[in-house]
Amino acid sequence: MSASVPIVRTVADLRAQVGEWHAAGQTVGLIPTMGALHAGHLSLVAAALSHYDRAIATLFVNPKQFNDPADYANYPRTEESDAAKLAEADAHLLYCPYPAEMYPDGFSTNVTVSGVSAGLCGGARAGHFDGVATVCSKLFLQSGADGAFFGEKDYQQLKVVQRFAADLDIPITIHPCATVRDPDGLALSSRNQHLSPEQRAIAPALYRAMTAAAADIAGGRDRDQALEAAKTAILAAGYNRIDYLEARRETDLNIEFSSGEPARIFAAAFLGETRLIDNTPIG
Numbered sequence: 551m552s553a554s555v556p557i558v559r560t561v562a563d564l565r566a567q568v569g570e571w572h573a574a575g576q577t578v579g580l581i582p583t584m585g586a587l588h589a590g591h592l593s594l595v596a597a598a599l600s601h602y603d604r605a606i607a608t609l610f611v612n613p614k615q616f617n618d619p620a621d622y623a624n625y626p627r628t629e630e631s632d633a634a635k636l637a638e639a640d641a642h643l644l645y646c647p648y649p650a651e652m653y654p655d656g657f658s659t660n661v662t663v664s665g666v667s668a669g670l671c672g673g674a675r676a677g678h679f680d681g682v683a684t685v686c687s688k689l690f691l692q693s694g695a696d697g698a699f700f701g702e703k704d705y706q707q708l709k710v711v712q713r714f715a716a717d718l719d720i721p722i723t724i725h726p727c728a729t730v731r732d733p734d735g736l737a738l739s740s741r742n743q744h745l746s747p748e749q750r751a752i753a754p755a756l757y758r759a760m761t762a763a764a765a766d767i768a769g770g771r772d773r774d775q776a777l778e779a780a781k782t783a784i785l786a787a788g789y790n791r792i793d794y795l796e797a798r799r800e801t802d803l804n805i806e807f808s809s810g811e812p813a814r815i816f817a818a819a820f821l822g823e824t825r826l827i828d829n830t831p832i833g
């Protein structure tokens with residue numbers, strides 16, 4: 551366990567450190583985050599350390615991916631405790647850029663990915679994936695890391711990142727990592743801290759209903775019927791609104807797919823003010 555994790559805040563310092571490691575023949579894995587770290591993020595650090603010599607976590611609350619200014623203002627900022635968790639997880643560096651380092655005056659470039667960013671969270675949160683793709687492409691190019699680690703909980707985000715990294719020929723390997731869940735099935739998320747004890751008790755109903763629908767569809771039940779039954783179960787459990795609950799093909803997130811193709815169920819639903827998302831494979 552390290553005593554503390556070194557922090558850099560400028561592209562020049564980040565590149566100097568990565569340059570030293572590369573010159574010594576060491577490989578580098580990147581874990582992009584917006585902080586408020588939980589065990590899911592720390593599992594990405596562990597995955598990075600198992601593939602690469604060095605692990606860099608990034609912490610930047612990216613204004614470009616929030617469509618609601620209040621949501622951006624209220625996003626938890628917990629740099630000190632995040633740094634302590636990263637030290638404990640043996641990360642080698644924390645990159646916390648200043649907003650002006652990331653988006654200096656005059657910044658006018660936007661990375662837009664079509665296809666996989668349509669619908670699901672891309673439909674509900676206008677401009678969100680442009681913001682994610684723009685900041686992640688900058689993080690990849692600023693760091694020159696060899697690999698980057700993304701959780702499958704944000705599956706659409708993962709597809710967006712894989713798409714632009716391939717399309718823009720960025721020399722980085724994208725590593726998808728399994729969703730980390732509490733024992734009752736709830737996917738770990740920084741948003742879970744907003745749930746009251748009553749809401750926390752209801753929350754696993756989302757994943758329960760999704761896995762039941764996935765098993766039903768894999769067993770031959772009509773897709774629409776299985777998804778309708780899942781929606782009914784989620785609302786009956788106490789969720790107040792479902793943003794979307796859909797089955798999509800894994801490769802390109804197309805809504806049209808045949809039963810032999812790898813597919814997933816995707817959902818976003820509100821428990822009070824808190825919007826939770828999850829996904830699970832069919833079959």
Ligand code: PAF
Pocket residue numbers: 582583584585610612615682685686704707
């Ligand atoms: O998943 C997140 O925390 C963010 O979307 C990411 C990938 C760090 C980009 O800001």
